[in-house]
Amino acid sequence: MELSDCKLGAQSQLVCSGCRNLLLYPVGATSVCCAVCNAVTAVPPPGTEMAQLVCGGCHTLLMYIRGATSVQCSCCHTVNLALEANQVAHVNCGNCRMLLMYQYGARSVKCAVCNFVTSVGVPTSTTEQKFST
Template identity: 95%
Template sequence: MPVPLAPYPTPPAPYTPSANGAQSHLVCSGCRNLLVFPVGATSVCCAVCNAVTAVPPPGTEMAQLVCVGCHTLLMYIRGATSVQCSCCHTVNLALEANQIAHVNCGNCRMLLQYQYGARSVKCAVCNFVTSVGGTASTTEQKFST
């Protein structure tokens, strides 16, 4: 007499968020992959490297910058003054887009724009490098093109 075969188990239904199941995203603190998670979570475990990344409180505005050490995209809470890269541990100066200054070129007097924290700025017109670390009118050297 033949033995009846058990039916194959039905695969689980794919996750589909409901109308109120909003999702958000952040960058993994371990491997830098993009993590997608349901709104309201306090931390997210990465499926790739198993690192647990804390989720910023709701309503927190995030900003991004590229690390000057390894060129990795970093996410940070808007308003922070510095961000340490989790890959190369470089401390990056976090400047807002409106934190810029102006100085006149020490050679041709063209008005130049630069980010706060810069020590010098090179003129795109005459290639003169104007020091901005001390006094704005101090100049250093002229580069040839």
């Protein structure tokens, strides 16, 4: 495969298994060699839907197979909840106003920036009530 084929063809992305950098690769590749750390990362099988989240322990970008309920970070070993968009809500921190994400049904959420615990009231919108059950 010529380099120009890679630039013109469809590309996908994954996270390097070595240094955690985001890698672009041509669709159809079975593995990708990282230009930064030379680690070889296997490409998930075609049709596998992937999702991303940021580790709550070390803030590393993690990529995982969509539908997983938790993802363990390979850097700091923190187990992160992998929630779908309809399972989470947002609130501003009561202290620093940082936008926080929390799981429906939670009574409070702790800010990772200032450690303030913001109480989350009873859902008030019909959208929140729909997804909170």
